[in-house]
Structure formats: structure tokens, C-alpha cells
Amino acid sequence: MGIVISTEHLSKQFSKRNAPLVLDDLSLSIPGGILYGLVGPDGAGKTTTLRILSSVMLPTGGTATVMGYDTRKNPDLIHKQIGYMPQNFSLYPDLSVGENLNFFADIQQLPSSRKPARISEMLRFTRLEEFKSRRAGTLSGGMKKKLALACALVHEPQLLILDEPSTGVDPVSRREFWVILAEVVQHGVTVVVSTPYMDEAERCHQVSFLSHGKIMATGTPNELISALPFNILELKASPRKKMRQIVGETQGILEWRPVGDTLRLAVPNNGATEQTMVSLQQRLDQEKMRVSLLRKSRPSMEDVFVHLVNTQRGQV
Amino acid sequence: MNRLWTIMRKEIFHIWRDPRTLAMIVVLPALLLLLLGFGISFEQQSVKMAVADFSKTDASRRLIEKFTASNDFIYQYDVLDEEALIDLINQDLVDVGILIPENYDRDLLSGTQANIPIYIDGSMQPTDALTIQLKLNSITSIVAQDILIQKVQKSGLATSIEMPVSGILRTLYNPNGDSKLYMIPGLIAILLQIQTLILSALAIVREREQGTMEQLIVTPVRSWELMLGKILPYLIVCIFNLFALLWLSQLFFGVTVAGNLGVLIGLSIFFMLGSLGMGVLISTISQSQMQAMYILMFVVLVPAIILSGLMFSRENMPPFTYWFSELLPVTQYLEITRGIMVRGVEASSLFLSSTLPLIVLSIGYFVASFLVFRKRI
Numbered sequence: 001m002g003i004v005i006s007t008e009h010l011s012k013q014f015s016k017r018n019a020p021l022v023l024d025d026l027s028l029s030i031p032g033g034i035l036y037g038l039v040g041p042d043g044a045g046k047t048t049t050l051r052i053l054s055s056v057m058l059p060t061g062g063t064a065t066v067m068g069y070d071t072r073k074n075p076d077l078i079h080k081q082i083g084y085m086p087q088n089f090s091l092y093p094d095l096s097v098g099e100n101l102n103f104f105a106d107i108q109q110l111p112s113s114r115k116p117a118r119i120s121e122m123l124r125f126t127r128l129e130e131f132k133s134r135r136a137g138t139l140s141g142g143m144k145k146k147l148a149l150a151c152a153l154v155h156e157p158q159l160l161i162l163d164e165p166s167t168g169v170d171p172v173s174r175r176e177f178w179v180i181l182a183e184v185v186q187h188g189v190t191v192v193v194s195t196p197y198m199d200e201a202e203r204c205h206q207v208s209f210l211s212h213g214k215i216m217a218t219g220t221p222n223e224l225i226s227a228l229p230f231n232i233l234e235l236k237a238s239p240r241k242k243m244r245q246i247v248g249e250t251q252g253i254l255e256w257r258p259v260g261d262t263l264r265l266a267v268p269n270n271g272a273t274e275q276t277m278v279s280l281q282q283r284l285d286q287e288k289m290r291v292s293l294l295r296k297s298r299p300s301m302e303d304v305f306v307h308l309v310n311t312q313r314g315q316v
Numbered sequence: 317m318n319r320l321w322t323i324m325r326k327e328i329f330h331i332w333r334d335p336r337t338l339a340m341i342v343v344l345p346a347l348l349l350l351l352l353g354f355g356i357s358f359e360q361q362s363v364k365m366a367v368a369d370f371s372k373t374d375a376s377r378r379l380i381e382k383f384t385a386s387n388d389f390i391y392q393y394d395v396l397d398e399e400a401l402i403d404l405i406n407q408d409l410v411d412v413g414i415l416i417p418e419n420y421d422r423d424l425l426s427g428t429q430a431n432i433p434i435y436i437d438g439s440m441q442p443t444d445a446l447t448i449q450l451k452l453n454s455i456t457s458i459v460a461q462d463i464l465i466q467k468v469q470k471s472g473l474a475t476s477i478e479m480p481v482s483g484i485l486r487t488l489y490n491p492n493g494d495s496k497l498y499m500i501p502g503l504i505a506i507l508l509q510i511q512t513l514i515l516s517a518l519a520i521v522r523e524r525e526q527g528t529m530e531q532l533i534v535t536p537v538r539s540w541e542l543m544l545g546k547i548l549p550y551l552i553v554c555i556f557n558l559f560a561l562l563w564l565s566q567l568f569f570g571v572t573v574a575g576n577l578g579v580l581i582g583l584s585i586f587f588m589l590g591s592l593g594m595g596v597l598i599s600t601i602s603q604s605q606m607q608a609m610y611i612l613m614f615v616v617l618v619p620a621i622i623l624s625g626l627m628f629s630r631e632n633m634p635p636f637t638y639w640f641s642e643l644l645p646v647t648q649y650l651e652i653t654r655g656i657m658v659r660g661v662e663a664s665s666l667f668l669s670s671t672l673p674l675i676v677l678s679i680g681y682f683v684a685s686f687l688v689f690r691k692r693i
Contacts, residue, residue: 051530054534055533055534056530056533056534076536079533079534079535079536080536082534083534084531084534086527086530086531088527089527090526090527090528090530090531091528091531092326092330092526092528093526094329094330094333094334095326095329095330095333099329103322103326104531104535106318106319106322107319107322107323107532107535107536107537108535108536109318109319109536151531
């Protein structure tokens with residue numbers, strides 16, 4: 001499958017007078033058939049980007065092409081081929097699960113011969129069969145998201161755009177939701193998803209980091225991680241106050257941050273990593289610290305995220 | 317067409333699903349018609365009157381009798397001086413005070429003009445005050461006339477005297493001066509205006525607040541399908557309301573449709589579509605239900621109640637107010653309901669004054685709402 005979404009120099013400004021750009025010269029190219037993640041902090045412009053791609057909102061400048069159509073000129077042709085799930089619950093709370101699905105199937109003009117089969121397929125797929133006659137307003141947060149997914153998928157779109165689908169959902173439901181998403185991708189649907197969670201970013205085939213309306217980096221999670229100019233050391237020792245002091249005094253540590261009672265240290269990956277580890281070990285021994293953990297660790301997407309945000313702050 | 321039906325069916329679901337709202341939509345206009353119908357069409361009661369009779373003669377008692385004879389005035393208080401008379405008016409215990417001077421009888425006999433001070437409470441509604449003034453004036457003229465005739469007869473100039481001019485009044489349409497006949501058709505128009513406007517304005521703005529508008533935008537549904545799909549179920553509700561209101565008017569107030577019922581219903585549908593369109597227009601320019609409520613209350617409904625001619629005559633309004641009220645379809649519709657229900661006229665006789673403006677305004681608001689309604693956020 002070729003390129004499904006491409007944008008050129010997309011920009012968006014909300015009010016006319018000197019407002020900051022929500023999107024700033026955004027150029028993207030998303031190939032078909034993958035699970036694509038748009039990652040970034042709150043207020044980065046994720047929702048705006050997805051709204052423009054879904055042709056719900058018009059950009060201030062630049063163009064966006066989705067499924068081969070310009071979002072400005074052919075919104076109707078795009079709408080026929082995509083499923084869109086807004087960030088907030090956007091179904092009818094006074095209609096039942098089944099009625100909501102029925103409504104969206106009808107409004108999307110799913111042929112009536114396909115409809116019953118497709119709706120039960122969607123109910124089974126999202127594990128909502130037993131809740132078919134429950135009113136949507138009474139569902140739990142996770143079930144609402146699954147129903148919204150089912151409604152967005154009921155007309156068999158080629159492209160699915162999801163805006164923070166797992167925000168406000170408990171971890172078990174979140175995991176279940178991502179398992180379902182993976183199945184959707186397996187069926188050949190391109191999925192574009194925005195998320196502020198780094199563990200979810202790691203599940204994507206391709207990720208773009210968005211911050212202040214700009215793309216900071218794009219690539220597979222592995223590419224992004226290996227592009228980092230540092231390695232990560234994990235350190236756990238007590239007393240903790242002393243540990244922090246030692247880490248602060250040791251040469252060759254770029255930055256560090258605590259994760260639980262462990263410290264994650266960023267050390268340059270120019271070959272000096274081993275040396276830093278050795279000197280750190282020596283200092284800890286000197287001070288007679290109880291070291292329960294000192295090891296090299298794989299950088300996570302969270303490290304990528306923190307690094308990119310810090311780099312951008314340094315630039316500004 | 318299928319999508320239009322889908323939207324309509326969903327909207328009907330929304331209405332059915334919420335029994336409390338459904339009950340309000342159906343019952344409240346009817347209750348309001350009864351409340352206002354009995355309340356506003358209150359007949360003009362007898363005016364309470366106090367008299368300070370300094371004369372205390374047969375002549376003065378005859379004068380008082382003239383006032384009380386028609387039941388327009390009730391002789392409520394008998395006071396001894398002018399101060400007490402004005403006190404009663406101050407306390408709002410009476411509306412009219414008559415002071416008959418001590419020399420009333422003598423003046424009559426001597427042929428000098430007898431001046432009778434009459435006090436009227438001017439703080440009441442101006443039209444009521446005017447009516448009372450007219451009644452008082454005509455009674456005093458009749459009294460003066462009678463005395464004049466007696467004098468002429470006594471003087472032997474003529475044995476019997478006929479008044480040279482006598483107006484013969486024939487009141488058309490509402491011979492008994494029943495104010496219900498005037499108020500009820502107007503109330504029906506106003507109630508339908510409130511109903512149509514609130515229903516359509518809130519139906520669309522709710523979709524926006526709920527976030528479902530965003531979801532609808534990414535479907536192939538067209539703007540006109542969405543709009544019409546939301547409006548038509550409410551049109552059905554309002555037609556039901558119209559029949560209920562007409563039935564209640566007949567049942568409780570004896571007000572029937574004197575003219576052609578079919579024409580009334582046809583024009584009512586025009587009015588409803590225009591008003592529903594106006595509601596869509598309001599909800600398109602509002603971001604929240606709060607804003608929509610404000611616009612529809614302050615820009616349309618309150619002016620509709622006060623300026624449409626329901627209670628106050630529009631003839632003497634300054635041009636700006638007059639033309640503002642002309643732009644409210646309810647002003648035209650009110651003329652039509654009164655025309656058809658009370659006078660039983662054909663729509664064609666109101667054609668230029670009301671029917672044509674109503675149709676033009678309704679189509680105007682409806683088309684404007686189509687043009688303004690956008691499928692974007």
C-alpha cells in the first residue's frame with residue numbers, strides 16, 4: 001500500500017490576532033497498512049492535526065491529502081473511506097449500544113444486506129455483545145471507547161483515525177483496546193492514533209513526535225531509540241540521598257531522573273559508557289553504599305520523549 | 317433520502333426516550349393556554365366608586381343612580397369630605413371618586429352650570445383609565461341631556477323631544493365583547509412560537525455540546541439532510557400541539573375556528589417551518605445552550621410576546637419597534653389566527669397585510685438557516 005496520508009506545510013492558527021500557531025509547517029507522510037502513532041505532550045497539536053486530516057476542521061495554510069483526496073476540496077469522498085473517533089465520547093447516550101451502531105451504519109450507508117452481519121461482527125470484535133441493549137450513557141469508560149471504535153469501524157473504512165482513544169481508561173481496558181487495534185491493522189486497515197502515553201507509542205509501527213505544532217522526529221520506535229545520543233544506566237542504591245549526591249558528582253552523566261526508587265542515568269554512547277559505569281561503581285564502593293542495581297538498560301520511548309522535549313526547550 | 321430518514325428516526329428516538337421531556341412538550345403548552353386563557357381574558361369588572369354627597373337631595377341621588385344603573389360602577393363607599401375621597405383612591409380601594417357639591421340642586425334649578433368634580437386613579441393601565449373616562453363622560457352627558465329635555469318640556473316649547481342624531485352600533489364578529497375571542501387565537505400563536513423556537517434551537521446546539529456533531533461531520537450526511545432530519549420530527553410535534561390547542565380552545569373557552577380550518581393549518585405549517593428554521597439559525601450562531609437560550613429569549617421570544625400585538629396595539633409604535641415586530645413571523649401569524657378564527661375571513665383578504673409577509677419571512681428564515689448551517693466545527 002502506498003502513502004495514505006500526506007500533508008505539506010500544514011499550519012493552523014485559531015484566532016486571527018497574533019495567536020501562536022497550533023500547527024507550524026507540519027509535513028507528514030504516512031504509508032498505508034501500519035499502526036501510526038502521533039505522540040506528544042498535551043497541547044502539542046495532536047487533536048488539531050487529526051481533525052484536519054479527518055476534514056472536520058480546515059487548516060489555515062498548507063494542504064493535507066487523505067486517501068488521495070484534498071481535505072479542503074473533497075471532504076465527502078474522504079468521509080466515506082475513513083473512520084474517525086474524537087477524543088471525547090461522541091455517541092448518543094440515550095440510544096442503546098445496538099441503536100448507536102445501527103445509526104452509524106445507516107448514516108454511513110452500509111448496504112442493508114451487510115448491516116446485520118457487520119454489526120454483530122463489530123459487537124463480537126469489541127466484546128460488547130452482552131451489552132447490546134444497554135444505553136450508551138450507562139457504559140463504563142472503557143466500554144464507551146470500544147463502542148466508539150465499533151461505530152467508527154462499522155462502515156468498513158480503509159483508514160481509522162483515533163484521537164487519544166485510551167485516555168481516561170483503566171490499564172486492563174487500555175491493554176484490551178490495543179489488542180483490538182492490532183487486530184484492526186491485521187485486517188489491512190491503516191490506523192492513525194494519537195497518544196500522550198509512551199508505552200502506547202512503543203506499540204506503534206511508526207511514530208512521529210509532535211511538540212508545539214512541529215514534528216520533532218519520525219521513525220519506528222527502534223530507530224528513534226537507537227538515534228538517541230546516549231545510553232541508559234539504571235541505578236538503585238541506599239541511602240538514596242547519598243546516591244543522588246554521588247550521581248551528581250560523577251563525570252560523564254548527561255542527565256538523570258528518578259523512576260520509582262531507581263535512577264535512570266543518561267550517559268553518552270561514545271564508548272565511554274563502560275568507563276562511567278566503572279567509576280560510578282568505585283565511588284559507590286568507597287562510600288560503602290548498598291547497591292542493589294547497576295546495569296545498562298535499553299532506552300525507552302519515554303527517554304526519547306524527554307530528550308526531544310528537553311532539546312526543544314534548549315533551542316527556544 | 318435514506319440518510320434523512322435515519323436522522324429523523326434518531327431524533328424521534330431521542331424524543332420518545334425521554335418521557336419527562338416528551339410530557340413537557342405535549343402538556344405544558346396546553347396548561348399554559350388554560351392558565352393564560354383564564355387569566356388574561358379576565359372581563360372588565362365593575363369600577364369601584366366612592367361618593368361624597370354634600371347635596372343630599374333627590375337630584376344628587378338620581379345622579380348617583382345613573383352611574384350605578386349600568387353595573388359599570390359600584391357605589392362602594394360613602395364619604396363626608398374630599399380628603400377622605402382622595403384617601404380611598406390612594407389606598408387603591410376605589411378607582412373613581414365623585415364629589416357632588418352642596419349647591420348641586422340649587423344650581424340645577426337656577427340654571428347655572430353645576431360643576432361635579434370626578435377623581436380617577438390614573439395609575440391604572442392607561443387603556444382602562446381611558447375606558448373609565450369615556451364611560452364617566454357619557455354618563456354625565458346623558459344626565460345633562462335628560463335635565464335639558466325636562467327643562468324644555470317644562471317650558472312648553474315642545475311636548476316631546478327626540479334626539480336629532482343617534483348612532484346605532486353593530487359589533488361584528490364578537491358582539492358580546494368577549495375578550496377570550498380576542499386573546500385565545502393570539503395565545504395559540506405565541507405558544508407555538510415558543511415551542512418551535514426552543515425545540516429546534518436546543519436540538520442542534522445539544523448535538524454540538526454533546527460532541528456528537530464532530531462525529532456526524534465525518535459521515536457522508538449532507539447539511540440539509542441533517543437539518544431537515546432534525547426539524548421534521550419537531551414539526552410533527554408542533555402540528556400535534558396546534559390541534560391540541562385548538563381543541564382546548566373550543567372545550568374550555570368556546571372559541572372555534574370561524575374560517576377555513578384547512579387554510580389555518582396550512583399557514584400554521586408555514587409559520588412553524590419558518591420558526592423552526594429561525595431556531596436552527598440561532599443554534600448555528602451559538603456555541604452553547606446558554607447562548608442559544610439568551611438569543612432566543614431576549615431577541616425573539618420577549619419581543620414576540622410584547623410587540624406582536626398579543627396584548628398591546630401595534631398601531632402607535634415608533635417606526636423602529638414597528639418594523640422589528642414586522643420581522644417576527646409571529647406578528648403576521650397572530651393576525652392570521654385572529655383573522656381566520658375570529659373573523660372567519662379568507663386568507664386572501666389578509667394576503668398583502670399578513671399572509672404574504674408570513675410566507676416570505678418563513679421561507680426567508682428557513683433558507684437562511686440552510687445557508688448558514690455548516691458541517692464543520
